[in-house]
Amino acid sequence: MEKAVRPEYDGTPGRSVIDKKGAFQRSQSAFRNWVTADGSSGFKAQPGRYHLYVSLACPWAHRTLILRKLKGLDDVISVNVVDWLLNFETGWEFNEKRDGCTPDTVNSVKYLKEVYRKVDPDYNKSVTVPVLWDKETKTIVNNESSEIIRMLNSEFNDFCKTEEQKQLDFYPENLRKSIDDINEWIYPNINNGVYRAGFARTQEAYDEAVIGLFDALDKVESILSKQRYLVGSSLTEADIRLFVTLVRFDSVYEQHFKCNKKRILDYPNIWPYVRDIYQIPGIAETINMEHIKKHYMMSHRSINQYGIVCIGPDLDFMAPHGRDKKY
Ligand SMILES: N[C@@H](CCC(=O)N[C@@H](CS)C(=O)NCC(=O)O)C(=O)O
Numbered sequence: 494m495e496k497a498v499r500p501e502y503d504g505t506p507g508r509s510v511i512d513k514k515g516a517f518q519r520s521q522s523a524f525r526n527w528v529t530a531d532g533s534s535g536f537k538a539q540p541g542r543y544h545l546y547v548s549l550a551c552p553w554a555h556r557t558l559i560l561r562k563l564k565g566l567d568d569v570i571s572v573n574v575v576d577w578l579l580n581f582e583t584g585w586e587f588n589e590k591r592d593g594c595t596p597d598t599v600n601s602v603k604y605l606k607e608v609y610r611k612v613d614p615d616y617n618k619s620v621t622v623p624v625l626w627d628k629e630t631k632t633i634v635n636n637e638s639s640e641i642i643r644m645l646n647s648e649f650n651d652f653c654k655t656e657e658q659k660q661l662d663f664y665p666e667n668l669r670k671s672i673d674d675i676n677e678w679i680y681p682n683i684n685n686g687v688y689r690a691g692f693a694r695t696q697e698a699y700d701e702a703v704i705g706l707f708d709a710l711d712k713v714e715s716i717l718s719k720q721r722y723l724v725g726s727s728l729t730e731a732d733i734r735l736f737v738t739l740v741r742f743d744s745v746y747e748q749h750f751k752c753n754k755k756r757i758l759d760y761p762n763i764w765p766y767v768r769d770i771y772q773i774p775g776i777a778e779t780i781n782m783e784h785i786k787k788h789y790m791m792s793h794r795s796i797n798q799y800g801i802v803c804i805g806p807d808l809d810f811m812a813p814h815g816r817d818k819k820y
Pocket residue numbers: 509519520521522550551552553554581584585619620621622623636637638639
């Protein structure tokens with residue numbers, strides 16, 4: 494099997510790389526257009542028009558799958574799933590022969606980079622998931638998950654399966670400031686913090702990432718000891734953004750990315766909180782632990798040379814969480 498190694502910094506802007514200090518730097522997303530309900534952006538929300546390219550392993554793509562599911566947009570926005578194995582030379586690939594993966598049913602290509610190059614033949618920045626594709630104008634609308642989830646939250650309300658799903662708002666006006674404040678430290682320290690720890694190539698870069706990560710988890714633990722969710726009594730975008738990292742933590746990040754100061758299982762409030770969200774109808778269907786474990790452990794050969802996938806841990810996400818009665 495070809496060795497997949499993340500590229501060193503070579504001066505190319507817009508690519509995720511290891512910088513000169515041995516620290517992981519995630520790229521900026523390149524496509525930043527918006528789908529709007531009224532079409533004023535040039536991309537009108539319509540059923541059947543938009544398509545998501547995702548990896549079931551990827552936490553950023555996972556956010557979009559959760560929003561699509563909770564808002565009842567399964568029949569409105571189609572999805573293709575790439576192979577869990579990522580070769581950093583060739584990038585994400587479609588391989589329907591693997592369980593849970595699909596071909597590219599929209600553009601019929603073999604590699605995701607070909608989708609990017611349909612839009613920009615000279616594209617040489619990071620080829621990432623998720624990608625929101627417009628079948629009508631045949632272009633990438635957006636490849637930044639934090640923006641795609643906002644569109645799914647508010648712009649497709651005319652097409653949600655049920656009235657209840659239409660009413661669901663994970664970024665309500667009155668909580669926006671609190672949600673933004675939370676996202677601002679959770680993203681660098683936790684969501685991206687696990688990657689910065691795992692891809693560090695110097696002790697210094699690792700130490701900095703892992704200390705920031707566990708300080709932030711302690712802060713989360715303290716918040717969740719007082720209230721059911723991150724900004725109060727209702728589930729918001731901030732919880733969804735954190736959940737996708739927490740659900741992968743003990744199975745992957747704890748050992749594979751050397752984030753082993755504590756497990757999520759060891760936090761008296763965070764662990765029940767993860768189970769609380771896991772048990773929301775629809776969420777479990779968005780999680781594929783086989784894709785998650787195999788992707789990280791078999792793709793990152795620079796940190797797991799032989800691609801051996803760990804057997805454990807056995808986690809009971811369905812154990813009662815009790816947080817509905819406590820708060
Ligand atoms: N900012 C992007 C980040 C997405 C991202 O980095 N996705 C990873 C998968 S977890 C990816 O596609 N990486 C491909 C690569 O680095 O070659 C977002 O949140 O949408």
